[in-house]
Amino acid sequence: MILYFSATGNGKYIAEQIAEKTDEKCMSIVDCICEDKYCFSNEKIFGMVVPTYFWRLPRIVAEYLGKLRIENCGYTFFLASYGTTTGEAGSMAKKIMAHNGQNFDAYYSVIMLDTWTPVFDLTNKNRVDKWLSDGKKQLKLVIGNIMSKRKGNFVDRKLYSRKPEL
Numbered sequence: 001m002i003l004y005f006s007a008t009g010n011g012k013y014i015a016e017q018i019a020e021k022t023d024e025k026c027m028s029i030v031d032c033i034c035e036d037k038y039c040f041s042n043e044k045i046f047g048m049v050v051p052t053y054f055w056r057l058p059r060i061v062a063e064y065l066g067k068l069r070i071e072n073c074g075y076t077f078f079l080a081s082y083g084t085t086t087g088e089a090g091s092m093a094k095k096i097m098a099h100n101g102q103n104f105d106a107y108y109s110v111i112m113l114d115t116w117t118p119v120f121d122l123t124n125k126n127r128v129d130k131w132l133s134d135g136k137k138q139l140k141l142v143i144g145n146i147m148s149k150r151k152g153n154f155v156d157r158k159l160y161s162r163k164p165e166l
Contacts, residue, residue: 001040002026004049005061010081010112014139015049018079021143029064038064041071045146048093048104049079051112055087065096075149079108079142081135090155106145109155110138 002024004015012028019026024045032038040046050061057065057080070076080089086109097103112135113128122128145154 001043001045002047002049003029003032005029005051005058005064006049007051007058011049011051014079014081014110014112015047017139018047018049018143018146022147029061033060033064038067039069039071040073043070043073045075045077046070046073047077047079047146049081050089050093052080052082052086052089055085055089057089057092062092062096065093066100068097068100068102070102075106075146076104077106077108077146078104079110080155081110081112083111083113086155090153105149105151107153107155108142108145110142111135 002015002019002022004011004026005028006012006015012026015026018024022045024043024047027037029048029050048061048065050057056062078090078093080086080093082089090107090109094103094107111131113122113131142154
């Protein structure tokens with residue numbers, strides 16, 4: 001099961017790509033909240049895909065993580081999408097999960113378009129295409145890691161403040 005939160009479609013896209021390649025289902029965290037679904041057990045793969053909002057987790061995701069229970073799942077992961085940096089999103093998720101006596105097996109990040117339009121100009125087609133290309137390359141590597149069930153922190157810190165080259 002791959003859960004996602006997505007306001008612009010980036011997270012849904014990532015979750016759907018992972019679900020397709022791993023033969024898993026994906027579900028919106030908003031739908032989980034509406035259905036009062038906070039416990040997942042016996043999943044081969046359980047993952048969460050969320051955006052980085054102002055270098056943090058979106059409030060709805062943090063609140064959901066606080067109630068989440070993962071039991072007897074084969075492999076678990078957390079993935080934060082980002083435009084310029086994942087900030088504290090991954091460490092926030094880790095702290096919330098640890099508070100509940102849980103942990104993800106792996107942490108990932110994938111660069112996507114930064115959609116905060118007051119600062120980021122998305123009218124430059126070359127820049128947007130480069131951003132998308134970089135994100136697809138990262139996602140392919142992440143999916144390979146997920147399928148191999150690699151454990152660890154694979155958040156690429158070298159990319160934190162990186163902007164695509166023109």
